[in-house]
Amino acid sequence: xxxxxxxxxxxxxxxxxxxxxxxxxxxxxxxxxxxxxxxxxxxxxxxxxxxxxxxxxxxxxxxxxxxxxxxxxxxxxxxxxxxxxxxxxxxxxxxxxxxxxxxxxxxxxxxxxxxxxxxxxxxxxxxxxxxxxxxxxxxxxxxxxxxxxxxxxxxxxxxxxxxxxxxxxxxxxxxxxxxxxxxxxxxxxxxxxxxxxxxxxxxxxxxxxxxxxxxxxxxxxxxxxxxxxxxxxxxxxxxxxxxxxxxxxxxxxxxxxxxxxxxxxxxxxxxxxxxxxxxxxxxxxxxxxxxxxxxxxxxxxxxxxxxxxxxxxxxxxxxxxxxxxxxxxxxxxxxxxxxxxxxxxxxxxxxxxxxxxxxxxxxxxxxxxxxxxxxxxxxxxxxxxxxxxxxxxxxxxxxxxxxxxxxx
Amino acid sequence: xxxxxxxxxxxxxxxxxxxxxxxxxxxxxxxxxxxxxxxxxxxxxxxxxxxxxxxxxxxxxxxxxxxxxxxxxxxxxxxxxxxxxxxxxxxxxxxxxxxxxxxxxxxxxxxxxxxxxxxxxxxxxxxxxxxxxxxxxxxxxxxxxxxxxx
Ligand SMILES: Cc1ncc(COP(=O)(O)O)c(C=O)c1O
Numbered sequence: 373x374x375x376x377x378x379x380x381x382x383x384x385x386x387x388x389x390x391x392x393x394x395x396x397x398x399x400x401x402x403x404x405x406x407x408x409x410x411x412x413x414x415x416x417x418x419x420x421x422x423x424x425x426x427x428x429x430x431x432x433x434x435x436x437x438x439x440x441x442x443x444x445x446x447x448x449x450x451x452x453x454x455x456x457x458x459x460x461x462x463x464x465x466x467x468x469x470x471x472x473x474x475x476x477x478x479x480x481x482x483x484x485x486x487x488x489x490x491x492x493x494x495x496x497x498x499x500x501x502x503x504x505x506x507x508x509x510x511x512x513x514x515x516x517x518x519x520x521x522x523x524x525x526x527x528x529x530x531x532x533x534x535x536x537x538x539x540x541x542x543x544x545x546x547x548x549x550x551x552x553x554x555x556x557x558x559x560x561x562x563x564x565x566x567x568x569x570x571x572x573x574x575x576x577x578x579x580x581x582x583x584x585x586x587x588x589x590x591x592x593x594x595x596x597x598x599x600x601x602x603x604x605x606x607x608x609x610x611x612x613x614x615x616x617x618x619x620x621x622x623x624x625x626x627x628x629x630x631x632x633x634x635x636x637x638x639x640x641x642x643x644x645x646x647x648x649x650x651x652x653x654x655x656x657x658x659x660x661x662x663x664x665x666x667x668x669x670x671x672x673x674x675x676x677x678x679x680x681x682x683x684x685x686x687x688x689x690x691x692x693x694x695x696x697x698x699x700x701x702x703x704x705x706x707x708x709x710x711x712x713x714x715x716x717x718x719x720x721x722x723x724x725x726x727x728x729x730x731x732x733x734x735x736x737x738x739x740x741x742x743x744x745x746x747x748x749x750x751x752x753x754x755x756x757x758x759x760x761x762x763x764x765x766x767x768x769x770x771x772x773x774x775x776x777x778x779x780x
Numbered sequence: 781x782x783x784x785x786x787x788x789x790x791x792x793x794x795x796x797x798x799x800x801x802x803x804x805x806x807x808x809x810x811x812x813x814x815x816x817x818x819x820x821x822x823x824x825x826x827x828x829x830x831x832x833x834x835x836x837x838x839x840x841x842x843x844x845x846x847x848x849x850x851x852x853x854x855x856x857x858x859x860x861x862x863x864x865x866x867x868x869x870x871x872x873x874x875x876x877x878x879x880x881x882x883x884x885x886x887x888x889x890x891x892x893x894x895x896x897x898x899x900x901x902x903x904x905x906x907x908x909x910x911x912x913x914x915x916x917x918x919x920x921x922x923x924x925x926x927x928x929x930x
Pocket of ligand 1: 549
Protein backbone atom coordinates (compact mmCIF):
# COMPACT_ATOMS: atom_id res chain seq x y z
CA UNK A 373 0.00 0.00 0.00
CA UNK A 374 2.91 2.34 0.72
CA UNK A 375 3.65 3.03 -2.96
CA UNK A 376 0.00 4.09 -3.25
CA UNK A 377 0.42 6.78 -0.63
CA UNK A 378 3.44 8.17 -2.41
CA UNK A 379 1.48 8.32 -5.63
CA UNK A 380 -1.25 10.27 -3.94
CA UNK A 381 1.22 13.08 -3.30
CA UNK A 382 1.12 13.88 -7.02
CA UNK A 383 -2.48 15.01 -6.57
CA UNK A 384 -1.30 17.89 -4.37
CA UNK A 385 0.70 20.51 -6.28
CA UNK A 386 1.55 22.58 -3.19
CA UNK A 387 3.46 19.66 -1.63
CA UNK A 388 6.10 19.77 -4.35
CA UNK A 389 8.14 22.84 -3.57
CA UNK A 390 11.30 23.88 -1.82
CA UNK A 391 10.93 25.94 1.33
CA UNK A 392 14.10 27.77 2.34
CA UNK A 393 15.97 25.42 0.03
CA UNK A 394 14.53 22.18 1.42
CA UNK A 395 11.70 19.98 0.14
CA UNK A 396 8.53 20.98 1.99
CA UNK A 397 7.36 18.66 4.76
CA UNK A 398 3.88 19.93 5.55
CA UNK A 399 2.91 18.93 9.09
CA UNK A 400 0.32 21.59 9.88
CA UNK A 401 -2.72 19.68 8.68
CA UNK A 402 -4.76 20.28 11.81
CA UNK A 403 -4.71 23.98 10.90
CA UNK A 404 -5.62 23.38 7.28
CA UNK A 405 -4.91 20.74 4.66
CA UNK A 406 -3.51 21.10 1.15
CA UNK A 407 -5.86 20.89 -1.82
CA UNK A 408 -5.82 18.18 -4.49
CA UNK A 409 -5.91 19.09 -8.20
CA UNK A 410 -9.46 17.85 -8.59
CA UNK A 411 -10.71 20.43 -6.08
CA UNK A 412 -8.71 23.24 -7.72
CA UNK A 413 -9.94 22.23 -11.17
CA UNK A 414 -13.54 22.01 -10.01
CA UNK A 415 -13.38 25.57 -8.66
CA UNK A 416 -11.85 26.85 -11.86
CA UNK A 417 -14.35 25.03 -14.02
CA UNK A 418 -17.27 26.41 -12.06
CA UNK A 419 -16.08 29.99 -12.41
CA UNK A 420 -15.17 29.52 -16.06
CA UNK A 421 -18.40 27.91 -17.17
CA UNK A 422 -21.27 27.90 -14.70
CA UNK A 423 -20.89 30.98 -12.51
CA UNK A 424 -24.26 32.50 -11.55
CA UNK A 425 -26.27 33.15 -8.42
CA UNK A 426 -28.35 30.34 -6.95
CA UNK A 427 -32.08 29.91 -6.30
CA UNK A 428 -32.87 33.17 -8.08
CA UNK A 429 -32.60 33.01 -11.81
CA UNK A 430 -34.34 30.80 -14.26
CA UNK A 431 -31.64 31.22 -16.83
CA UNK A 432 -29.35 28.37 -17.79
CA UNK A 433 -26.29 29.34 -15.77
CA UNK A 434 -28.30 29.98 -12.63
CA UNK A 435 -29.88 26.57 -13.06
CA UNK A 436 -26.50 24.95 -13.34
CA UNK A 437 -25.13 26.77 -10.31
CA UNK A 438 -28.22 25.90 -8.25
CA UNK A 439 -28.10 22.27 -9.30
CA UNK A 440 -24.42 21.97 -8.42
CA UNK A 441 -24.86 23.76 -5.09
CA UNK A 442 -27.75 21.51 -4.07
CA UNK A 443 -25.90 18.42 -5.33
CA UNK A 444 -23.13 19.29 -2.86
CA UNK A 445 -25.72 19.25 -0.09
CA UNK A 446 -26.94 15.82 -1.14
CA UNK A 447 -23.33 14.61 -1.23
CA UNK A 448 -22.78 15.94 2.29
CA UNK A 449 -25.71 13.79 3.47
CA UNK A 450 -23.85 10.73 2.27
CA UNK A 451 -20.51 11.91 3.66
CA UNK A 452 -21.79 11.92 7.25
CA UNK A 453 -24.79 9.55 6.94
CA UNK A 454 -27.45 12.15 7.65
CA UNK A 455 -31.05 11.27 6.84
CA UNK A 456 -31.82 13.97 4.32
CA UNK A 457 -30.52 17.10 2.73
CA UNK A 458 -32.67 19.40 4.86
CA UNK A 459 -30.35 18.45 7.71
CA UNK A 460 -27.31 19.96 6.00
CA UNK A 461 -26.68 23.69 6.38
CA UNK A 462 -23.74 25.26 4.61
CA UNK A 463 -21.76 27.61 6.84
CA UNK A 464 -18.43 29.39 6.71
CA UNK A 465 -16.92 26.62 8.80
CA UNK A 466 -16.91 24.98 12.20
CA UNK A 467 -16.86 28.30 14.02
CA UNK A 468 -19.91 29.67 12.25
CA UNK A 469 -21.79 26.40 12.72
CA UNK A 470 -21.31 26.56 16.49
CA UNK A 471 -22.25 30.24 16.60
CA UNK A 472 -25.39 29.48 14.62
CA UNK A 473 -26.50 26.82 17.09
CA UNK A 474 -25.60 29.00 20.08
CA UNK A 475 -27.48 32.00 18.68
CA UNK A 476 -30.52 30.24 17.25
CA UNK A 477 -31.11 27.12 19.32
CA UNK A 478 -29.37 28.59 22.35
CA UNK A 479 -31.25 31.87 22.57
CA UNK A 480 -34.58 30.11 22.15
CA UNK A 481 -33.97 27.21 24.57
CA UNK A 482 -31.50 28.32 27.22
CA UNK A 483 -32.68 30.34 30.21
CA UNK A 484 -31.21 31.86 33.32
CA UNK A 485 -30.03 29.14 35.67
CA UNK A 486 -29.65 26.55 32.91
CA UNK A 487 -26.30 24.91 32.32
CA UNK A 488 -24.25 24.25 29.21
CA UNK A 489 -21.81 21.36 29.52
CA UNK A 490 -18.49 21.48 27.66
CA UNK A 491 -15.26 19.55 28.04
CA UNK A 492 -12.05 21.08 29.29
CA UNK A 493 -10.36 20.37 25.94
CA UNK A 494 -12.51 22.49 23.66
CA UNK A 495 -11.11 24.69 20.92
CA UNK A 496 -11.87 28.36 21.59
CA UNK A 497 -14.52 28.18 18.88
CA UNK A 498 -16.48 25.64 20.95
CA UNK A 499 -16.08 27.69 24.11
CA UNK A 500 -16.42 31.39 23.36
CA UNK A 501 -19.83 31.16 21.59
CA UNK A 502 -21.20 29.41 24.71
CA UNK A 503 -19.65 32.06 26.95
CA UNK A 504 -21.49 34.68 24.89
CA UNK A 505 -24.73 32.72 25.21
CA UNK A 506 -24.22 32.36 28.96
CA UNK A 507 -23.65 36.11 29.29
CA UNK A 508 -26.79 36.87 27.33
CA UNK A 509 -29.07 34.39 29.07
CA UNK A 510 -27.67 34.09 32.57
CA UNK A 511 -26.89 30.42 32.00
CA UNK A 512 -23.81 28.80 33.46
CA UNK A 513 -21.01 26.83 31.83
CA UNK A 514 -19.90 23.57 33.42
CA UNK A 515 -17.00 21.41 32.31
CA UNK A 516 -16.29 17.71 32.02
CA UNK A 517 -12.71 17.57 33.35
CA UNK A 518 -9.61 16.41 31.56
CA UNK A 519 -7.56 13.90 33.51
CA UNK A 520 -4.51 11.65 33.06
CA UNK A 521 -1.89 14.41 33.23
CA UNK A 522 -0.14 15.04 29.93
CA UNK A 523 -2.19 12.27 28.29
CA UNK A 524 -5.23 14.52 28.40
CA UNK A 525 -8.20 12.14 28.55
CA UNK A 526 -11.79 12.97 29.43
CA UNK A 527 -12.80 12.02 32.94
CA UNK A 528 -15.86 10.14 31.71
CA UNK A 529 -16.70 8.83 35.20
CA UNK A 530 -17.75 12.34 36.08
CA UNK A 531 -20.22 12.62 33.23
CA UNK A 532 -23.40 11.39 34.85
CA UNK A 533 -23.04 13.55 37.93
CA UNK A 534 -22.72 16.57 35.65
CA UNK A 535 -25.45 15.64 33.17
CA UNK A 536 -28.32 15.03 35.53
CA UNK A 537 -28.67 18.59 36.71
CA UNK A 538 -29.82 21.59 34.77
CA UNK A 539 -27.79 20.91 31.65
CA UNK A 540 -29.56 21.83 28.40
CA UNK A 541 -26.77 21.17 25.92
CA UNK A 542 -23.52 19.21 25.87
CA UNK A 543 -20.97 20.36 23.28
CA UNK A 544 -17.85 18.23 22.82
CA UNK A 545 -14.88 17.96 20.53
CA UNK A 546 -14.52 14.63 18.70
CA UNK A 547 -10.74 14.81 18.20
CA UNK A 548 -8.71 17.34 20.17
CA UNK A 549 -6.66 19.55 17.87
CA UNK A 550 -4.01 20.13 20.51
CA UNK A 551 -3.66 16.66 22.07
CA UNK A 552 -4.88 14.22 19.44
CA UNK A 553 -7.25 12.64 21.97
CA UNK A 554 -10.18 10.79 20.38
CA UNK A 555 -13.27 11.16 22.52
CA UNK A 556 -15.93 8.41 22.73
CA UNK A 557 -18.62 10.63 21.20
CA UNK A 558 -21.21 7.88 20.62
CA UNK A 559 -21.11 6.92 24.26
CA UNK A 560 -21.11 10.55 25.44
CA UNK A 561 -24.12 11.35 23.23
CA UNK A 562 -25.97 8.28 24.42
CA UNK A 563 -25.55 9.28 28.06
CA UNK A 564 -26.64 12.81 27.22
CA UNK A 565 -29.71 11.57 25.37
CA UNK A 566 -30.74 9.51 28.40
CA UNK A 567 -30.55 12.71 30.43
CA UNK A 568 -32.61 14.61 27.87
CA UNK A 569 -29.66 16.80 26.93
CA UNK A 570 -29.11 18.10 23.38
CA UNK A 571 -25.64 17.36 21.94
CA UNK A 572 -23.24 19.09 19.55
CA UNK A 573 -20.10 17.40 18.22
CA UNK A 574 -17.17 19.48 16.94
CA UNK A 575 -15.90 17.24 14.16
CA UNK A 576 -13.38 19.75 12.75
CA UNK A 577 -10.50 17.31 13.24
CA UNK A 578 -12.36 14.09 12.54
CA UNK A 579 -14.63 14.57 9.52
CA UNK A 580 -11.80 14.28 7.00
CA UNK A 581 -9.89 11.63 8.89
CA UNK A 582 -12.28 8.80 9.69
CA UNK A 583 -15.66 7.49 8.52
CA UNK A 584 -18.31 9.56 10.22
CA UNK A 585 -21.91 8.51 10.82
CA UNK A 586 -24.09 11.04 12.63
CA UNK A 587 -26.84 8.48 13.18
CA UNK A 588 -24.46 6.05 14.79
CA UNK A 589 -22.94 8.84 16.91
CA UNK A 590 -26.46 9.88 17.84
CA UNK A 591 -25.71 13.59 18.12
CA UNK A 592 -28.23 16.38 17.56
CA UNK A 593 -25.75 18.74 15.89
CA UNK A 594 -22.37 18.17 14.27
CA UNK A 595 -20.08 20.75 12.70
CA UNK A 596 -16.97 20.73 10.54
CA UNK A 597 -14.93 22.86 8.12
CA UNK A 598 -14.21 22.09 4.47
CA UNK A 599 -10.69 23.47 4.51
CA UNK A 600 -9.49 20.82 6.97
CA UNK A 601 -10.49 18.02 4.60
CA UNK A 602 -9.02 19.06 1.25
CA UNK A 603 -11.83 21.52 0.49
CA UNK A 604 -11.66 25.29 0.01
CA UNK A 605 -11.66 27.81 2.85
CA UNK A 606 -14.91 29.61 3.59
CA UNK A 607 -17.25 26.59 3.50
CA UNK A 608 -18.33 24.19 6.20
CA UNK A 609 -21.25 22.06 7.27
CA UNK A 610 -23.66 22.18 10.16
CA UNK A 611 -25.66 18.99 10.51
CA UNK A 612 -28.77 19.29 12.65
CA UNK A 613 -31.52 16.81 13.40
CA UNK A 614 -34.54 17.89 11.40
CA UNK A 615 -36.93 18.08 14.36
CA UNK A 616 -34.59 20.56 16.03
CA UNK A 617 -33.79 22.64 12.97
CA UNK A 618 -37.40 23.18 12.02
CA UNK A 619 -38.31 24.76 15.31
CA UNK A 620 -35.25 27.02 15.46
CA UNK A 621 -35.53 30.73 14.64
CA UNK A 622 -33.39 32.15 11.80
CA UNK A 623 -29.76 32.99 12.48
CA UNK A 624 -29.25 35.84 10.03
CA UNK A 625 -31.90 37.59 7.98
CA UNK A 626 -31.73 38.42 4.30
CA UNK A 627 -32.41 37.11 0.85
CA UNK A 628 -32.94 33.42 0.09
CA UNK A 629 -34.20 32.52 3.57
CA UNK A 630 -37.67 34.03 3.23
CA UNK A 631 -41.02 32.87 1.89
CA UNK A 632 -42.58 36.31 1.78
CA UNK A 633 -41.55 39.70 3.05
CA UNK A 634 -43.67 42.60 4.22
CA UNK A 635 -42.37 45.90 5.53
CA UNK A 636 -43.32 44.87 9.03
CA UNK A 637 -42.56 41.15 9.07
CA UNK A 638 -41.55 38.14 7.03
CA UNK A 639 -42.21 34.45 6.79
CA UNK A 640 -39.20 32.17 6.67
CA UNK A 641 -38.38 29.10 4.68
CA UNK A 642 -37.85 25.83 6.50
CA UNK A 643 -34.43 24.27 7.04
CA UNK A 644 -31.90 24.30 5.54
CA UNK A 645 -32.59 27.50 3.58
CA UNK A 646 -33.89 29.30 6.65
CA UNK A 647 -30.31 29.33 7.89
CA UNK A 648 -28.60 30.38 4.68
CA UNK A 649 -29.33 34.08 4.28
CA UNK A 650 -27.77 35.89 1.36
CA UNK A 651 -25.64 34.56 -1.47
CA UNK A 652 -23.86 31.49 -0.10
CA UNK A 653 -20.32 30.32 -0.90
CA UNK A 654 -21.45 28.56 -4.07
CA UNK A 655 -18.00 27.72 -5.40
CA UNK A 656 -16.99 26.61 -1.91
CA UNK A 657 -19.83 24.10 -1.72
CA UNK A 658 -19.02 22.80 -5.19
CA UNK A 659 -15.34 22.49 -4.29
CA UNK A 660 -16.31 20.73 -1.09
CA UNK A 661 -18.31 18.23 -3.11
CA UNK A 662 -15.17 17.41 -5.09
CA UNK A 663 -13.22 17.03 -1.83
CA UNK A 664 -15.85 14.59 -0.44
CA UNK A 665 -15.62 12.48 -3.60
CA UNK A 666 -11.86 12.55 -3.53
CA UNK A 667 -11.60 11.54 0.14
CA UNK A 668 -14.03 8.70 -0.20
CA UNK A 669 -12.15 7.43 -3.19
CA UNK A 670 -9.00 7.34 -1.07
CA UNK A 671 -11.08 5.86 1.75
CA UNK A 672 -11.43 7.44 5.15
CA UNK A 673 -10.91 4.10 6.88
CA UNK A 674 -7.50 3.87 5.19
CA UNK A 675 -6.76 7.52 5.94
CA UNK A 676 -7.48 6.88 9.61
CA UNK A 677 -5.10 3.89 9.68
CA UNK A 678 -2.38 5.91 7.98
CA UNK A 679 -2.86 8.89 10.36
CA UNK A 680 -2.55 6.63 13.36
CA UNK A 681 0.53 4.91 11.98
CA UNK A 682 2.36 8.20 11.41
CA UNK A 683 1.27 9.58 14.77
CA UNK A 684 2.53 6.45 16.53
CA UNK A 685 5.88 6.72 14.69
CA UNK A 686 6.26 10.38 15.64
CA UNK A 687 5.15 9.70 19.21
CA UNK A 688 7.69 6.91 19.63
CA UNK A 689 10.47 8.87 17.97
CA UNK A 690 9.90 11.88 20.19
CA UNK A 691 9.08 10.33 23.53
CA UNK A 692 12.31 8.33 23.66
CA UNK A 693 14.41 11.45 23.30
CA UNK A 694 15.83 13.20 26.30
CA UNK A 695 14.38 16.61 27.00
CA UNK A 696 11.15 16.13 25.05
CA UNK A 697 7.74 16.18 26.69
CA UNK A 698 5.00 14.68 24.54
CA UNK A 699 1.30 15.35 25.14
CA UNK A 700 -1.76 13.32 24.30
CA UNK A 701 -2.78 9.67 24.75
CA UNK A 702 -0.12 6.97 24.64
CA UNK A 703 -2.34 4.74 22.53
CA UNK A 704 -5.08 5.30 20.00
CA UNK A 705 -4.25 8.89 19.22
CA UNK A 706 -5.25 10.74 16.08
CA UNK A 707 -2.65 12.18 13.71
CA UNK A 708 -1.70 15.01 16.04
CA UNK A 709 1.44 15.08 18.18
CA UNK A 710 2.05 18.03 20.50
CA UNK A 711 5.36 18.31 22.29
CA UNK A 712 7.74 20.58 24.13
CA UNK A 713 11.49 20.73 23.75
CA UNK A 714 12.94 21.39 27.17
CA UNK A 715 14.41 24.87 27.45
CA UNK A 716 13.22 25.93 24.00
CA UNK A 717 10.07 27.92 23.37
CA UNK A 718 7.73 26.42 20.77
CA UNK A 719 8.09 29.42 18.46
CA UNK A 720 11.83 28.92 18.34
CA UNK A 721 11.26 25.24 17.55
CA UNK A 722 8.89 26.19 14.74
CA UNK A 723 11.24 28.84 13.32
CA UNK A 724 14.18 26.42 13.16
CA UNK A 725 12.00 23.66 11.66
CA UNK A 726 10.65 26.09 9.06
CA UNK A 727 14.17 26.96 7.95
CA UNK A 728 14.56 23.24 7.20
CA UNK A 729 11.34 23.12 5.22
CA UNK A 730 9.33 21.43 7.99
CA UNK A 731 6.03 23.25 8.63
CA UNK A 732 4.89 22.88 12.26
CA UNK A 733 2.64 24.98 14.40
CA UNK A 734 3.60 26.49 17.74
CA UNK A 735 1.42 28.10 20.38
CA UNK A 736 -1.59 27.18 22.46
CA UNK A 737 -3.54 25.97 19.40
CA UNK A 738 -6.66 27.86 20.48
CA UNK A 739 -6.96 25.73 23.63
CA UNK A 740 -5.59 28.21 26.16
CA UNK A 741 -7.61 27.06 29.20
CA UNK A 742 -6.52 23.46 28.62
CA UNK A 743 -2.88 24.53 28.47
CA UNK A 744 -3.25 26.51 31.70
CA UNK A 745 -4.58 23.36 33.29
CA UNK A 746 -1.65 21.31 31.98
CA UNK A 747 0.70 24.03 33.20
CA UNK A 748 2.18 24.83 29.78
CA UNK A 749 2.08 27.98 27.72
CA UNK A 750 2.63 26.54 24.33
CA UNK A 751 3.69 23.45 22.46
CA UNK A 752 5.00 22.63 19.02
CA UNK A 753 2.58 20.48 17.06
CA UNK A 754 3.01 18.11 14.15
CA UNK A 755 -0.25 17.04 12.52
CA UNK A 756 -0.48 14.50 9.73
CA UNK A 757 -2.65 13.69 6.76
CA UNK A 758 -2.69 10.82 4.29
CA UNK A 759 -0.18 12.47 1.95
CA UNK A 760 2.46 12.51 4.70
CA UNK A 761 4.96 9.68 4.74
CA UNK A 762 7.23 7.92 7.18
CA UNK A 763 10.09 9.93 5.63
CA UNK A 764 8.24 13.06 6.75
CA UNK A 765 8.30 11.71 10.30
CA UNK A 766 12.05 11.05 9.94
CA UNK A 767 12.58 14.64 8.80
CA UNK A 768 10.61 15.81 11.84
CA UNK A 769 12.78 13.81 14.23
CA UNK A 770 15.96 15.02 12.52
CA UNK A 771 14.94 18.63 12.75
CA UNK A 772 14.10 18.27 16.45
CA UNK A 773 17.59 16.81 16.95
CA UNK A 774 18.94 19.92 15.32
CA UNK A 775 16.81 22.19 17.50
CA UNK A 776 18.20 20.49 20.58
CA UNK A 777 21.78 20.81 19.38
CA UNK A 778 21.30 24.43 18.40
CA UNK A 779 19.82 25.54 21.70
CA UNK A 780 21.86 23.25 23.97
CA UNK B 781 22.51 25.95 10.37
CA UNK B 782 21.39 28.24 7.60
CA UNK B 783 22.70 31.77 7.40
CA UNK B 784 19.35 33.35 8.21
CA UNK B 785 19.02 31.23 11.33
CA UNK B 786 22.51 32.14 12.45
CA UNK B 787 21.55 35.78 11.87
CA UNK B 788 18.44 35.43 13.95
CA UNK B 789 19.89 33.42 16.78
CA UNK B 790 23.23 35.17 17.17
CA UNK B 791 25.51 34.19 20.06
CA UNK B 792 24.41 37.28 21.95
CA UNK B 793 20.70 36.47 21.53
CA UNK B 794 21.19 32.88 22.69
CA UNK B 795 23.26 34.06 25.63
CA UNK B 796 20.71 36.66 26.75
CA UNK B 797 17.81 34.25 26.32
CA UNK B 798 19.52 31.60 28.42
CA UNK B 799 20.83 33.96 31.10
CA UNK B 800 18.69 37.06 30.91
CA UNK B 801 20.05 40.18 32.65
CA UNK B 802 17.92 42.18 35.09
CA UNK B 803 15.57 39.21 35.27
CA UNK B 804 13.87 39.96 38.58
CA UNK B 805 10.94 41.78 40.08
CA UNK B 806 11.34 45.21 41.66
CA UNK B 807 9.05 45.14 44.71
CA UNK B 808 6.95 48.22 45.41
CA UNK B 809 7.77 49.51 41.97
CA UNK B 810 5.31 52.23 40.86
CA UNK B 811 5.88 51.81 37.15
CA UNK B 812 4.94 48.32 36.05
CA UNK B 813 3.38 47.09 32.84
CA UNK B 814 2.55 43.75 31.29
CA UNK B 815 3.23 42.71 27.74
CA UNK B 816 1.24 39.84 26.25
CA UNK B 817 1.37 38.08 22.93
CA UNK B 818 -1.91 36.18 22.90
CA UNK B 819 -0.86 34.28 19.78
CA UNK B 820 2.09 32.47 21.32
CA UNK B 821 1.61 33.09 25.02
CA UNK B 822 4.67 35.31 25.53
CA UNK B 823 4.07 37.21 28.72
CA UNK B 824 6.36 39.73 30.41
CA UNK B 825 6.18 42.18 33.28
CA UNK B 826 8.49 45.17 33.00
CA UNK B 827 9.48 47.26 36.04
CA UNK B 828 10.81 50.80 35.69
CA UNK B 829 12.17 53.00 38.48
CA UNK B 830 12.19 56.66 37.44
CA UNK B 831 14.14 59.40 39.12
CA UNK B 832 13.51 62.90 37.82
CA UNK B 833 12.69 61.72 34.32
CA UNK B 834 15.65 59.34 34.20
CA UNK B 835 15.43 55.54 34.27
CA UNK B 836 17.34 54.60 37.39
CA UNK B 837 16.50 50.90 37.31
CA UNK B 838 14.72 48.53 34.99
CA UNK B 839 13.97 44.83 35.29
CA UNK B 840 11.63 42.22 33.85
CA UNK B 841 10.08 38.87 34.55
CA UNK B 842 8.01 36.41 32.58
CA UNK B 843 8.34 33.84 29.88
CA UNK B 844 8.44 33.58 26.15
CA UNK B 845 10.59 32.66 23.19
CA UNK B 846 14.33 33.25 22.85
CA UNK B 847 13.79 36.37 20.75
CA UNK B 848 11.43 38.15 23.12
CA UNK B 849 13.46 37.23 26.18
CA UNK B 850 16.77 38.34 24.69
CA UNK B 851 15.16 41.53 23.45
CA UNK B 852 13.84 42.29 26.95
CA UNK B 853 17.21 41.54 28.51
CA UNK B 854 19.16 43.70 26.06
CA UNK B 855 16.57 46.43 26.45
CA UNK B 856 16.94 46.67 30.22
CA UNK B 857 20.70 47.01 29.81
CA UNK B 858 20.37 49.66 27.12
CA UNK B 859 17.72 51.81 28.79
CA UNK B 860 19.12 52.05 32.30
CA UNK B 861 20.41 55.58 32.91
CA UNK B 862 18.55 57.03 29.92
CA UNK B 863 16.00 59.85 30.07
CA UNK B 864 12.44 59.02 29.03
CA UNK B 865 12.92 61.06 25.86
CA UNK B 866 16.09 59.28 24.78
CA UNK B 867 14.59 55.89 25.69
CA UNK B 868 11.71 56.66 23.34
CA UNK B 869 14.07 57.77 20.61
CA UNK B 870 16.08 54.58 21.00
CA UNK B 871 12.90 52.48 20.80
CA UNK B 872 12.09 54.23 17.53
CA UNK B 873 15.45 53.26 16.05
CA UNK B 874 15.28 49.71 17.38
CA UNK B 875 11.81 49.27 15.92
CA UNK B 876 13.01 50.51 12.57
CA UNK B 877 15.93 48.11 12.63
CA UNK B 878 13.74 45.14 13.62
CA UNK B 879 11.16 45.82 10.95
CA UNK B 880 13.48 46.94 8.16
CA UNK B 881 16.79 45.34 8.96
CA UNK B 882 19.21 48.23 8.74
CA UNK B 883 20.60 49.26 12.07
CA UNK B 884 23.10 52.05 12.47
CA UNK B 885 26.32 51.47 14.36
CA UNK B 886 25.07 53.41 17.38
CA UNK B 887 22.78 50.58 18.42
CA UNK B 888 25.71 48.53 19.71
CA UNK B 889 24.58 45.26 21.28
CA UNK B 890 20.99 45.88 20.22
CA UNK B 891 22.03 45.46 16.62
CA UNK B 892 22.03 41.71 17.37
CA UNK B 893 18.26 42.00 16.87
CA UNK B 894 18.65 43.11 13.23
CA UNK B 895 18.31 39.52 11.94
CA UNK B 896 14.71 39.39 13.14
CA UNK B 897 13.49 41.39 10.15
CA UNK B 898 13.99 38.36 7.91
CA UNK B 899 11.42 36.54 10.03
CA UNK B 900 8.22 38.59 9.77
CA UNK B 901 6.39 36.24 12.12
CA UNK B 902 8.91 37.02 14.86
CA UNK B 903 8.94 40.82 14.68
CA UNK B 904 6.21 41.08 17.30
CA UNK B 905 8.22 38.89 19.67
CA UNK B 906 11.18 41.27 19.55
CA UNK B 907 9.10 44.42 19.98
CA UNK B 908 6.73 43.23 22.72
CA UNK B 909 8.99 43.96 25.74
CA UNK B 910 9.68 47.46 24.41
CA UNK B 911 5.98 48.23 24.22
CA UNK B 912 5.60 47.06 27.80
CA UNK B 913 8.55 49.22 28.88
CA UNK B 914 7.09 52.30 27.18
CA UNK B 915 3.73 51.69 28.86
CA UNK B 916 5.45 51.30 32.23
CA UNK B 917 7.46 54.51 31.79
CA UNK B 918 4.28 56.42 31.08
CA UNK B 919 2.52 54.94 34.06
CA UNK B 920 -0.03 53.08 31.98
CA UNK B 921 -1.31 50.28 34.08
CA UNK B 922 -3.10 48.32 31.40
CA UNK B 923 -1.62 45.32 29.76
CA UNK B 924 -0.21 45.95 26.30
CA UNK B 925 -0.70 43.25 23.74
CA UNK B 926 0.58 42.52 20.28
CA UNK B 927 -3.01 42.25 19.08
CA UNK B 928 -5.48 45.08 19.37
CA UNK B 929 -8.29 44.59 21.86
CA UNK B 930 -11.88 45.70 21.45
C1 LIG C 1 -11.23 21.14 17.13
C2 LIG C 1 -11.46 22.39 16.33
N1 LIG C 1 -12.61 23.05 16.46
C3 LIG C 1 -12.85 24.16 15.75
C4 LIG C 1 -11.94 24.69 14.87
C5 LIG C 1 -12.27 25.95 14.12
O1 LIG C 1 -12.40 25.72 12.77
P1 LIG C 1 -12.59 26.93 11.75
O2 LIG C 1 -11.51 27.92 12.08
O3 LIG C 1 -12.42 26.30 10.42
O4 LIG C 1 -13.95 27.50 11.97
C6 LIG C 1 -10.72 24.02 14.71
C7 LIG C 1 -9.68 24.51 13.78
O5 LIG C 1 -8.95 25.43 13.97
C8 LIG C 1 -10.47 22.86 15.46
O6 LIG C 1 -9.32 22.21 15.36
